[in-house]
Amino acid sequence: xxxxxxxxxxxxxxxxxxxxxxxxxxxxxxxxxxxxxxxxxxxxxxxxxxxxxxxxxxxxxxxxxxxxxxxxxxxxxxxxxxxxxxxxxxxxxxxxxxxxxxxxxxxxxxxxxxxxxxxxxxxxxxxxxxxxxxxxxxxxxxxxxxxxxxxxxxxxx
Amino acid sequence: xxxxxxxxxxxxxxxxxxxxxxxxxxxxxxxxxxxxxxxxxxxxxxxxxxxxxxxxxxxxxxxxxxxxxxxxxxxxxxxxxxxxxxxxxxxxxxxxxxxxxxxxxxxxxxxxxxxxxxxxxxxxxxxxxxxxxxxxxxxxxxxxxxxxxxxxxxxxx
DNA sequence: GTTAAGGTTTACCACTGTGGTAAGGTCAAG
DNA sequence: CTTGACCTTACCACAGTGGTAAACCTTAAC
Numbered sequence: 001x002x003x004x005x006x007x008x009x010x011x012x013x014x015x016x017x018x019x020x021x022x023x024x025x026x027x028x029x030x031x032x033x034x035x036x037x038x039x040x041x042x043x044x045x046x047x048x049x050x051x052x053x054x055x056x057x058x059x060x061x062x063x064x065x066x067x068x069x070x071x072x073x074x075x076x077x078x079x080x081x082x083x084x085x086x087x088x089x090x091x092x093x094x095x096x097x098x099x100x101x102x103x104x105x106x107x108x109x110x111x112x113x114x115x116x117x118x119x120x121x122x123x124x125x126x127x128x129x130x131x132x133x134x135x136x137x138x139x140x141x142x143x144x145x146x147x148x149x150x151x152x153x154x155x156x157x
Numbered sequence: 158x159x160x161x162x163x164x165x166x167x168x169x170x171x172x173x174x175x176x177x178x179x180x181x182x183x184x185x186x187x188x189x190x191x192x193x194x195x196x197x198x199x200x201x202x203x204x205x206x207x208x209x210x211x212x213x214x215x216x217x218x219x220x221x222x223x224x225x226x227x228x229x230x231x232x233x234x235x236x237x238x239x240x241x242x243x244x245x246x247x248x249x250x251x252x253x254x255x256x257x258x259x260x261x262x263x264x265x266x267x268x269x270x271x272x273x274x275x276x277x278x279x280x281x282x283x284x285x286x287x288x289x290x291x292x293x294x295x296x297x298x299x300x301x302x303x304x305x306x307x308x309x310x311x312x313x314x
Numbered sequence: 315g316t317t318a319a320g321g322t323t324t325a326c327c328a329c330t331g332t333g334g335t336a337a338g339g340t341c342a343a344g
Numbered sequence: 345c346t347t348g349a350c351c352t353t354a355c356c357a358c359a360g361t362g363g364t365a366a367a368c369c370t371t372a373a374c
Contacts, residue, residue, distance in 0.1 A: 013341095015341090015342095024350080024351075025350090025351075026349095026350065026351080035332085035333085036350095036351085037332070037333070037334090038331085038332070038333095040352095040353095041331075041332075054340095054351095055340095056339070056340050056341080056351075056352085057339085057340095057351080057352065057353095058340080058341095058350090058351055058352080059351085059352090067306065070306075070307065071305055071306050074304070074305045074306070074307065075305050076331090077280070078280050078283060078284050078305070079277070079280040079281075079284075081330075081331095082330075082331075088302070088305065091302065092302050092305070092306060094297075095297060096297065097297045097299070098294065098295040098296065098297065099291050099292060099293055099294060099295075099296055099297060099298060099299035099301075099302075100293045100294055100295065102291065102293075102299045102301050102302055103288055103291045103293035103299070103301065104293075106284055106287065106288045106291070106301050107288060109284065110281055110284055110285050110288065113277050113280060113281045113284075114281065116277055117274055117277045117278060117281065120236070120270050120273055120274045120277070121274060123234075123235050123236040123270060124236075124267055124270045124271065124274065126235060127235050127236075127263055127266065127267055127270075128267050130263065131260055131263045131264055131267065134256050134259065134260045134263070135256055136256055136257045136259075136260035136261075137255065137256060137257055138255040138256075138257065139255065139256055140251075140252060140253065140254050140255065140256060141256060142254075142256035142259045142260070144256075144259050144260065144263050145245070145248065145249050145256075145259055147231070148228055148231045148232050148235070148245065148249070149224065149227075149228050149231070149249060150227065150231065170370095172370090172371095181321075181322080182321090182322070182323095183320095183321060183322080192361085192362090193321090193322080194361075194362070194363090195360080195361070197323095197324095198360075198361080211369090212369095213322080213323085213368075213369050213370080214322085214323065214324095214368090214369090215321085215322060215323080215369080215370095216322085216323090233360095238359075238360095239359070239360080240359095
């Protein structure tokens with residue numbers, strides 16, 4: 001009955017895909033909490049390639065792909081960059097990895113976050129000190145603007 | 158002798174500009190700690206327009222412009238966005254401003270920074286907890302990858 | 315006067331990660 | 345067969361910065 005071409009290039013219809021437990025991009029989006037837009041973007045970065053395409057060129061995802069997309073989402077939620085996620089994903093799929101490699105990446109990312117936190121906290125402190133000295137009423141004089149302009153550093157010509 | 162066209166469109170040479178205490182973009186960059194690139198970018202955003210141009214179309218900055226550029230740099234150093242800086246600069250130059258307007262902007266920015274700090278700290282804590290549980294040796298099993306992949310959530314097919 | 319070095323001009327492209335839009339093809343239900 | 349929801353690709357946008365290139369200007373040395 002099925003004179004299928006033996007290769008994986010059999011014409012695949014969407015209904016077939018559903019029957020086989022495969023997913024369209026919209027379903028993948030719902031299953032992962034990502035948007036279709038983001039999934040296509042991650043594909044363009046080489047992170048997730050759909051298992052197949054239907055006759056109509058629709059992307060078709062396997063359960064395995066869904067897990068990978070969830071992995072990416074979780075890593076994004078931890079603040080990893082796409083580059084770091086690419087490495088993490090390859091480590092994840094490499095059964096010969098060493099946990100030291102993963103931990104190294106994690107510690108580097110923690111340090112990056114520490115630096116950003118520190119920088120933000122410094123800015124926050126400087127600005128909130130200034131805001132604390134600003135009366136914040138209808139009058140124009142304002143320590144915040146004074147500090148930004150460094151009014152004491154020059155003549156206001 | 159000088160039959161200059163009376164308008165401000167007298168041909169201006171770079172040497173003239175220097176004699177008048179005016180500055181080229183490179184000098185402005187050195188005086189402010191910005192790059193020429195950034196100064197042109199700020200101009201494209203409508204923040205700083207050079208006072209004049211030389212005959213050769215070189216940008217010419219007045220001392221007043223230098224102060225404005227320093228203002229922008231300081232505000233950037235406090236983490237304000239370009240849009241916020243545009244408002245801050247207009248408030249700075251508006252002698253009828255109320256300090257309440259400035260303070261409101263500052264407090265909003267502080268809140269934005271607080272949110273970013275909080276988000277970073279949450280990610281940092283989650284990841285450092287995971288890293289603390291990762292032995293980080295040559296073995297492949299790794300709580301960090303487990304958590305990202307949520308291995309307990311599905312069968313590893 | 316010529317030349318070389320370095321400053322300046324505009325106009326591009328890159329990054330990061332996401333959102334939007336548009337013009338078109340496809341699928342399922344009525 | 346129409347309608348609406350979905351999918352496709354290909355653009356533009358954000359915020360700031362860095363980079364490049366080709367062409368022009370200025371200055372100083374020779």
